[in-house]
Amino acid sequence: MARSSSFPCQLDTLMNDQPVQTLISAEDKYGGLVIDVESLPTNTSVFVDSLNHSLAQWRTQGKKAVWLKLTIENSYLVDPAIKAGFIYHHAEPTHVMLVTWLSKEQSTVPANASHQVGIGAFILNDKQEILAVQERSGVFQGAGIWKMPTGSVNQGEDIFSGAIREVKEETGVDTEFVDVIGFRQSHAAAFGKSDIFFLCVLRPVTSEITVQDSELTAVKWMPIAEFKDQTYLKQRKLLKKMLEVCLATTTESGYKGFKIEDVQAGTGRRPQYFFYNADDCKE
Amino acid sequence: MARSSSFPCQLDTLMNDQPVQTLISAEDKYGGLVIDVESLPTNTSVFVDSLNHSLAQWRTQGKKAVWLKLTIENSYLVDPAIKAGFIYHHAEPTHVMLVTWLSKEQSTVPANASHQVGIGAFILNDKQEILAVQERSGVFQGAGIWKMPTGSVNQGEDIFSGAIREVKEETGVDTEFVDVIGFRQSHAAAFGKSDIFFLCVLRPVTSEITVQDSELTAVKWMPIAEFKDQTYLKQRKLLKKMLEVCLATTTESGYKGFKIEDVQAGTGRRPQYFFYNADDCKE
Known part of the structure; x- marks a missing residue:
């Protein structure tokens, strides 16, 4: 047998x-x-x-x-x-x-995924209005505070795609990716994991707004001076710094962030993206 | 009762x-x-x-x-x-x-951690020698290829701390963090998770080498011209680009990456780090 x-x-x-x-x-x-x-x-x-x-x-x-x-x-x-x-x-x-x-040697079993990844989107139109949202839940709930759209990058999703998708889902506005201009790492987030938040500049392609009611109470194009003048930005060092960096991209001198380049070798393979300061690294 | x-x-x-x-x-x-x-x-x-x-x-x-x-x-x-x-x-x-x-509404249960985070370290001494390693396992195993030290950032660990720790563990060399000069996101890594790899510039504080035998077969300070001349760098677009960006930081014009700033408000709280192009965003 x-x-x-x-x-x-x-x-x-x-x-x-x-x-x-x-x-x-x-x-x-x-x-x-x-x-x-x-x-x-x-x-x-x-x-x-x-x-x-x-x-x-x-x-x-x-x-x-x-x-x-x-x-x-x-x-x-x-x-x-x-x-x-x-x-x-x-x-x-x-x-x-x-x-x-099973071994007597020290374990080399690799750790499970350690980080969640989020994005925030700075979107300014040619009237110097920023795309601003009010959230239904979270720390700013009911406080009348206007902030940039934020969201989570999914497993298997590229950062720039995640940013474009979240903005579209939450506000209805179509955008193009321009730059990652900074990122913040924090710890002990949901389920004890660490978290990296990429601050992105996106360029608006459409202007019409559709509010995602489940997450937001309001969305609008808001004069940037009015947005900048909100009290909470004076009190929260991280958010103040992030806005400064966003605004620096709009100045004459032109703050530089990281752009994307497909660096996957060979044809027929899925693109693989490297983010770097392309303006600063001309060949 | x-x-x-x-x-x-x-x-x-x-x-x-x-x-x-x-x-x-x-x-x-x-x-x-x-x-x-x-x-x-x-x-x-x-x-x-x-x-x-x-x-x-x-x-x-x-x-x-x-x-x-x-x-x-x-x-x-x-x-x-x-x-x-x-x-x-x-x-x-x-x-x-x-x-x-339990609800009939669409589930809003948040996803679990989606990303692993890694670092690569560009470390050049004042003799224009790069800290280079040969790995015991992985794609370059036994190929005689010299590469930059790489490693994983732990849950709860800051990126710059992870880079300094990995270099110390693998090579014995003490370093200081200078810049994140780029990052690469990829997908379908270990356990199906996505992966973000931060390319860091570190400044050497000590020079003596101690090889971590379990992961590496060799470590040395290698003339940068010799490192750059390796054949595999001509074949691998990502690694070639990463080295170009590293080398651009050593030129007169001075490629700019993202530095760290503690943006946690208040005393007695754990620092929270924002990485951005500080040279480009002077107040």
């Missing part, structure tokens, strides 16, 4: 008091193993026996990390895996990734 | 066929609830009954998201929670965060 790691065969071998089978796995590039989830025993006690047997074997073979990705459908195997020595590594809506470190 | 949601009382009410108790929870700022994990029933079937009862009640009350943070010790409650309609949100080594969306 051909050996297989599928469930009925494993159950057979258990019932016949024969050796428990080793779980099917693939090696990764760092001396670790990734358990093949498709071939996992569906019976919990068979899974537990196979897992413990496999871990003991892999330990003697000098394997380092062992990865186990369990989907929502396999959530009944999370607790047995934890009891067998796994810890959580990261999770996404449809799965959780568990890992265990 | 004072009502309590602790386990013995809940078991009593179940056994007496009295109504199942609602789980203790706290409201968050966004119309959601966070279940109090300290007071969870330890008996799985009591937990399941209480959870289903609570969710039904919260749904009729118009609650939106419900959050459940289960530690490693409570991992036996993961599967029942998933069966009750929760999905994974994120996980860290010691816990997994589950969430369920």
Whole structure:
């Protein structure tokens, strides 16, 4: 009979008091193993026996990390895996990734994603009016304060695309990317993660406003002098500095930020963007 | 008798066929609830009954998201929670965060951290030698290629601190932060996350080298002309561009990147850093 790691065969071998089978796995590039989830025993006690047997074997073979990705459908195997020595590594809506470190050396298991990324958009039209919003929630809620549109960059989304998308979604205004003119890093944001916020200059392509009611209470084109004169900007050092930098881009001398250049080599590959001070680095 | 949601009382009410108790929870700022994990029933079937009862009640009350943070010790409650309609949100080594969306409106549950953050360090001494390394693993493994030191910024770590730390760990050289002179965003990196890599200029404070054997095979101070002449830099558009930008900082005209300024208001608060083109934005 051909050996297989599928469930009925494993159950057979258990019932016949024969050796428990080793779980099917693939090696990764760092001396670790990734358990093949498709071939996992569906019976919990068979899974537990196979897992413990496999871990003991892999330990003697000098394997380092062992990865186990369990989907929502396999959530009944999370607790047995934890009891067998796994810890959580990261999770996404449809799965959780568990890992265990078998080596006596110090763990080199890489950390999960550490940062959220946000954008703020400085958008000035040719009447010297800034695109300004009032937010429905957050620290400025109900305070009558006008601010620049802000938003989050999604996983897999380019910063400049995220900025253009957020402005369009929140205000209805179409824009083009000009510059990243500064960024702020902060810590202990949502879920304890760190956060990088890119201050972007965008050029308006359309002017008509459509307010996104779920996030904003109002949007308008506001004279820049009036926007600048708001009291909260005198009290908040970061926001004051950010506005100064935005306004410096409109002066004769011309503050320079980072522009984008596609630096992906080869055709047919997804563009890869490098942001740098292009005006200052002419070849 | 004072009502309590602790386990013995809940078991009593179940056994007496009295109504199942609602789980203790706290409201968050966004119309959601966070279940109090300290007071969870330890008996799985009591937990399941209480959870289903609570969710039904919260749904009729118009609650939106419900959050459940289960530690490693409570991992036996993961599967029942998933069966009750929760999905994974994120996980860290010691816990997994589950969430369920009760509202008929579109979910506004925020995404988990989307980005990893890395640094590369351009370090030139006064003999026009660059601090160059050869890596033990990665795409350049065994290719005899000299590159700038690179590394990862940790959650909770400032970018400039991460750059200084990584250079010290890998090469033994002490440095000071000068500038971020560009950054590259890429996608589908480790665990499917996006990645931002900040190109930093650091000034060497010491010169003695100590090689970190686990990551590097060699470190040296290398004449910049020799470094620049390496074949791989002609083939890789991103790395070639990055080096050009680095070298532009050493020219008479002086390429300008983003410096750091602490923009946290108030005393006694942790500094918060804004990176911008300070030379270009004098008040």
